[in-house]
Amino acid sequence: MSTNVDSGALRPTTRPEDDGTVAPPVAGEAPTFTPRPPGQRKVVVQRTNQVIASYSVLLKQVRAEGLLGRRRGFYAGVALVLGLGLTAASTGFLLLGDSWFQLIIAGVLGIILTQFAFLGHEASHRQIFASRRTNDRVGRVLAAGVAGISYAWWMDKHTRHHNDPNTVGRDPDIAMGTLSFREEDAAPRTGFHAWFTRRQGYLFFPLLSLEGVNLHVQSLGILLRRGKVQGRWLELALIASRFGLYLGVLFWFLPVGLATAFLGVQLAVFGTYMGASFAPNHKGMPILPAGSTADFLRRQVVTARNIRGGSFVNNAFGGLNFQIEHHLFPDMSRPHLRRAAVVVREHCATLGIPYTEVGVLQSYSAVIAHLNKVGLAARDPFDCPLIQRYRR
Template identity: 60%
Template sequence: MQAPSREYADFRRSRDERIRLRAYGPRSVATKSSASAPGFETSVTPTEEHALAAPVIESRMGPIRQTYKGTTEFPPMAKAYTELSQVVRETGLLVRARRFYAMVGVVLALGFAGAITGFVLLGDSWFQLLIAAALGILFTQVAFLAHEAAHKQIFASGKANDRLALWLAAGVVGMSLSWWTSKHTRHHANPNRVGKDPDIEIDTISFLDVDAAKARGIQRWITQRQGWAFFPLLTLEGANLHVIGLRHLLSREPVKGRWAELGIIALRFAVFVAPVFVFLPLGMAFAFLGVQLAVFGVYMGASFAPNHKGMAVIAPDAKLDFFSKQVRTSRNITGGWWATWLMGGLNYQIEHHLFPNMPRPHLGKARAIVKEHSQTLNVPYVETTLFESYGIVIRYLNRVGLAARDPFECPMTSAAARA
């Protein structure tokens, strides 16, 4: 089999002109307003993503309103995805990678065996917190596998993937798979679309200025500083994921497989949580769980946040083709194999969104095809380093948080009030 990039080059030469005729280039976004009243200068401030992220309009009175990308900025491109998917299928990148996932399973099993051995040998020691941190990392890696199984990336059989995802998510990690699947499916269908993507809905953090402006009390204080508070708040995300999942399973809304999930989570509680309190002093046991959940939350959040935060925010009524909305709202993380292991394949977010059932080891090969296809269509293909992405996320959240500040508040008065 030839390298994907070579096959794609042949494919592109034969169809390049047809693709260009079908596609529309993105319309440029003005960086200055055409009409500003004297003393009220307004400009559009693009993000570090070369104006891909939703711009924030700023003035001397502070942020006015976040704007969203629509059909005019991202005109539809006929058959853009059809052409791409044909090449991907022909190069065999959707074929299952069972040996890879078997190897990952063995590595994780050895990791858990080592953690359990260390737990037994250390006994009543505060060094147990190191075991707790290791378990937080291992549980996150298992969550990555559950994510892939839910996307049908591991087995050819859908039922086999579903069973594996259930036991990994509920039985090992302790999260509700049904809650996560519902939320994640809606995210994949409409990434960064206002009113449809649950990942940009307000929680403790506001991802849209309209939500930030509604913040009151302690939440308003957090929102004003949410960029800097984002990673510290992730220490609570592990516990939050468990609580939200249980709330979903115990709600009155219909949940498929409710009792099976609750039973598996209860079994996981008995196998993992109960022994911690049996073999460790009470205070140490709580510290053990606290460290494990904190590491799990930070690792999960730090792996998922770089993918879309700070990228284009899509208007609710925008009509975009599948290829455009997936590529323009996603960001890849560079780093190669180590980033793939660290982030469970989420570093190839663009390829994952275009082909959700593509096995992890094939995502890197698909990158060359997708990137070249994007360049042919003049669609920006965004990738950056991991730490640069964190900086982008922090700045974006701080910029959104400006909406929680009162533009008519006197700085001297507020400073005196704080004193």
């Protein structure tokens, strides 16, 4: 089984010729061949993979309960609330003037922009509208024009992640970078990088404060590089207009020092909120080898982690707390994910597939523990713990 990507709308499909993405046949079900009489047409009999059939049953059940329908009213309400919040923050900014209380407005603005980014993410998955074109238009405006993130860059990176979550060499989210997610990546590191890697779990959340800057830089990088980028000029225009207006107003109304502090707080809150919402979904969950033959259902379920909580958690995470269901049904609207989780949990229990669901703090603890465990691989092999202990 594989996932067929239609500009970000991820839907599972099955093709017999897909090598390395379909679960191996069940023992005892290998086809047998017998000679056929001359002139008789060849008859090809295809056996249905049990897990593929099981996913089809799950999909039919979810569809029968109406969980794949759009909830445009819900998203209109969210957009209205965020619009009012942005208006209130802008009004507060103008009324406060030259005051360090502006940093509170900066933090609130970081939260609001993250929520707009969540809406852009949902539009990229066709969760809001039935029309692909409408989703793309709205998603591009929300991502580039409001959050300042390239929609094209996000679609490319995020689609590859959804196709092969936590799969070595395929998922860009676990590729070697500032952080190491595998011991094989951490072990060769030396010098300051090794020192940092050994402590990366504890440094993870402070590092997220820079994620906002990273998202903007990565976005500009893909838009300014050579090669085909869909919507390049529109996104550049949206991002340039967004930053031009934002920075222009900021440094026109506030002294340089206060304006710089405002920008720093807004970016730090934005980056921390974004990173803290996406990180618990897969970090610390099983990592699949490059040649994994895991089927679609298992690949999406065992590599993901759900976050328990009520409506507040669901909206605070933009629906990402139901990560398992989001990966199984990427175009499912946010309000339906909770009901779908009940169906998926029971289905996985029937098949004996591990289904992980923890609290918010437990998820963060698991992420930190995993990063620290991986970071131990960057220890100097000649370091003796006993000597180090008595050397202090």
